[in-house]
Amino acid sequence: MIIEPAQLLREHGIYVTAQRLAVLDTVGAQPHATADDVLHGVREQIGTISRQSVYDTLNTLSDLGLLRRIQPSGSAARYETRAGDNHHHVVCRDCGHVGDVDCALGARPCLTASDTHGFDIDEAEVVYWGRCPTCREHAATTSSATTTHTPTGEP
Amino acid sequence: MIIEPAQLLREHGIYVTAQRLAVLDTVGAQPHATADDVLHGVREQIGTISRQSVYDTLNTLSDLGLLRRIQPSGSAARYETRAGDNHHHVVCRDCGHVGDVDCALGARPCLTASDTHGFDIDEAEVVYWGRCPTCREHAATTSSATTTHTPTGEP
């Protein structure tokens, strides 16, 4: 039995609003969406939402753990509905495309640091950097490595 | 026999300038420095440098592999002279403080992704998230979790 998004919000003690539901839905439909992607996705869904609300909502939901925020170097923050699993990401150096990678190690934190400097560690975030098939192809055929593959789109 | 910084730059085919040497030196002396830290560090050293030059230099040196750029979520980019080793980082969730952690696995990429989506992976970046001793103390004594521990300073 699937939990209703509205119920999910109530269970976390926050008001149920059209904006929040739409943000949740949009991120679910488009994993690794940026705030801007969400803005457009939500507008398609419920007609209008302010940019500020998108940020507010994204922050609120991330803080509650309903969304997970990832922020690869050189890209705006991206969001995903997290299944609670502890997966990681592959990021393309050229186009910024992000993909999911299951964690082979299991539960979080899935790695244990050797010397923790006295830190109390609760999460190990892994990002695999490389080149996606599309960009690799481009690099092979084109001599100029200027890839214009949109960083935002999912395949 | 230690390699002269100037020679290092020449070997990489770029001009030797006072700015570049000072940036290299500053980052070496203050690991995990932000662009702003570097700006001030260099000004102390050679009197003056434009903010733009700091960014240019940081980018150039990073591209050449003489510096390593790390960019934890919610913080400006930080730089370190990399010894070529493949170490990782611990980041404090409260104050943003960054520490080094040796990689137990060895050479890079130190981890192998299960399903790579056809990506050609060349690096596995690991960030351990947690709370540093100082912030943990603050949280314990103060009820309001407003930590003012400077995010920039190294201990």
Added chain:
DNA sequence: TCAAGATTTGTACTTATTCCATTTCTCTGG
């Protein structure tokens, strides 16, 4: 239904970083 207060909105503002045109400097060759 109503009031309290949570949320949304619009606007202004900050921070980190890049773009561009111009000036200045470094290196190579004479």
Added chain:
DNA sequence: CCAGAGAAATGGAATAAGTACAAATCTTGA
């Protein structure tokens, strides 16, 4: 050692991502 070509540095403007704040609007519990 000096000059010229091209590389870097500078200053100023511009952009992108995100935050601050006060006013308007909507949710929820009584």
